Amino acid sequence: MRMKLFLFVLLALFMTAVVVAQEDTEIDSVVTVSPPAPVANLVGVDTPNDNGHSISLSWELSPDDATLGGTVTKYVIMRSESADGPFIVRDTVAAGMTKKADNGVKEIEAEDYFARNTDFYYKLVALAGDLKSESEVFGPVRGVGQWFNTGKWSVVAAVGLFTLVTLFFIRRAKSGAKLYIRPLAGIDAVDEAIGRATEMGKPILYVLGLGTASDIATIASFTILSRVAKKVAEYQTSILVPCYDPIVMTIAQETVKTSYYDAGRPDAYNEDDVFFVTNQQFAYVGAVNGLMIREKPATNFYLGKFYAESLIMAETGSASGAIQIAGTDEVTQIPFFVVACDYTLIGEELYAASAYLGREPVLLGTLKGQDYGKAMVIASILIGIGAALVGWTGYVDLFYVGP
Amino acid sequence: MKKEIPLFIVFITGLFMAVQFFVPHAKSEWVYEYMLDWTIIIGVFALALGIWSFVRVATNKIRRKSENWQYSIVALAGLFGMIIFGLGFWGGVESYMFRNFFNFVMVPLHATMFSLLAFFIASAAFRAFRAHSLLASVLLLSAIIIMIRFNPFLGPLSEPIDSLASWILNFPNMAAKRAIVIGIGLGMVATALKVILGIERTYLGGD
Known part of the structure; x- marks a missing residue:
């Protein structure tokens, strides 16, 4: 009996072992999916x-x-x-x-x-x-910072060449060479516009735009403001400069004040004529338009950086009957000024205006540099057309600018 | 010395900013950002000057009873009201009054001014698109083509007009825009040179 029991247990253990072994084999056959190959x-x-x-x-x-x-x-x-x-x-x-x-x-x-x-x-x-x-x-x-961005060689070359050309013409201008510059109608009209304001006994409105003091267009506008304010002081009329940016206001106040001093009319300078309005775009427009309607300035200057407010201001100025001279480097706003203003300085003419108004030989030298810079760009484009026609793609790579 | 020191500072900082454009190193970035931080600090002080200027001009108008002087009262009330509502003890910029004045007074006023643009565009277009010369006629024709491309009732003409409008925008229009942009770029470099080299110094006041 004991023997039978022993054999039975042995058989049961054997069967269990067989079943477990079979199950293991089945599991192994399921998990045989191998991981993907690494990169x-x-x-x-x-x-x-x-x-x-x-x-x-x-x-x-x-x-x-x-x-x-x-x-x-x-x-x-x-x-x-x-x-x-x-x-x-x-x-x-x-x-x-x-x-x-x-x-x-x-x-x-x-x-x-x-x-x-x-x-x-x-x-x-x-x-x-x-x-x-x-x-x-x-x-x-390891990450290491570089001291020169080699992707910007073409910019270095272009700026360097342009600088050399400009310095050459400044030197020529200093040596007394006569440099011809084409007349700009907008600049020629400045004297006439200030004279008109004097005759009418109305103020001149000078809008510096929405730019900050670090915008080149605003800096160019300061230089024009200086010339205009000097003429205004000489003609004994008044100028109103509503400002959008407090730093711009501070510089504009100093610019106008010094121009009045230079014109020998420090007593005529009124600090409240150059004032801060707001740095909210459309609130600023509202204030400037209100000024146009109340004060009815004889001449409006819009020189600097302008955005959507350009046409709202220029159309209101046009309706008020003022002579309007505008200039901006915002390409999308130029058409609005062309339509609504009497004279428009297009693009780089804004930067040239100060030199035109001053007529100083050194400043005229930089204008000549700009003209020759444009000539170089035109020549590069023409060479590029030729290179494309003959299939020389390497020419385009010369102008590559990296990130 | 009154002019020489500012000119020297302009030369050094202008030169640094020009060189910094070509130097990606972290140290160069650090100095650049440090200088930008200073412009923000100066801006904060300048804002105080700006507010002072605004208050003085407005109060002078009220005192002298200039034309429409009542608007100056509204302007001053707006300025000081928003400052008071925005202060901490009123709940700051999240307070009921501050948010509602901003959302239901300032925003609609701005939107109203902006929406005037639509009418001004119409009046400006009316003046500009008059065929009084050959060039003005070309402008008028181009404008008509660009505008009618969005007309849903063109039928079979829709595709050729759309192609023509795209051609006008992508070729003559783009060429003119790029020419202006190139001129602007050169003008910017020339102006920056004039300022850095001290040739143009009218921004310091006077010649």
Whole structure:
């Protein structure tokens, strides 16, 4: 009986072992799905022409990449300061991509801080659903800031050439050479416009636009304001300068004040004539339009940076019967001024106006430089047309400007 | 010395800003941002001067009973009202009064001024599009083509007019715009040179 029981238990154990072994075999046959192949040749280099807070990575796609018909749908970029880890996730890129820059910010307290001059190690994890495979670790690599952006050689060359040409003409002008400059109707009309205001006993309205003191158009407008204010002081009329920016107002006050001094009329200067209105675009328009309707200035100058308010002001000025002279470097606003104003300084004429009004030889030299600069641009375009016709694409590359 | 020191500062900072454009290094960026921070600081002080100027001009108008002096009272009330409502003890910029004045007074006023543009465009277009010369006629024709491209009732003409309008915008119009932009670029560099080299110094006041 005991023997039978022993044999029965032995048989039961054997059967159990067989069943378990079979189950293991079945499970093994299910889990035999292998992870995807990892990416190969992961390489990281310091990103060129940057501030040092970036590493550019490149790799060869996993053979199981989705774009190659495989199962890998994305790659996770991981970084560590040691080859052994721990690695942190930096970015995720879609299947098919073979390069990506690991960018960060320079602020230490920021979450995305990227340390310069620090050794980093990278690996890429290829993901295919729940399966993944890791590339070999690449490193060390470090981000280093550059002292010259080699992508901007063409800009250096162009600005350098233009500067040389301008300096040449300034030198010629200083030596007493007579330089011809074509007349500009808008500039020629300035004296007439100020004279008209004097005759009518009405003020002149000078609008510097919505630019800040760091905008070149506003700086150019200051130089014109200086000339206009001097003439206004000489003609003994008055000028109103409503300002949009408080810094612009401060400079404009100083400019007008000195012009009155230069004209020998410091007593005629009234600080309240150059005043701050608001730095809200349409509130400013409302104030300037109100000024036009109440004061009825004989002449309106709109010189500087203008946006959507240009036509609202210029049309109101036109309706009030004032002579209007405008100039801006905002290409989209030029048509509005052309339509609504008597004279418009188009584009670079705004920058030339000060030299025209001053008639100083040195300033006229810069105008000549501008003209020759334009001639050089025209020549470059013509050569470019020729190069395109003969299939020389390298010519275009000469003008490439990097990021 | 009154002019020499500012001119020297302009030369140094102007030169630095020009060189900085070509230097991506973090140290160069740091100096650049430091200088920009200073412009913000100066701007804050200048704002106080601006407000002072505004208040003085408005109060002078009220005192002298200039034309429409009543508007100056509204302007001053708006200025000081928003300052008071925006102060901490009223709940700051999130307070009921501040938000409602902003949303239901200031924003509609701005929108009203902006919407005037539509009428001004119409009146300006009426003046501009008169065929009084050959060039004006070309302008008129181009304007008509550009405008009618959006007309939904063109039928079979829709496609050729759309192509013609695109051609006008992409070729003659774009060429003219780019010519102006190139001129502006050169003018900017020339003006910057004049300022950096101290040739143009009228912005300092006087010649």
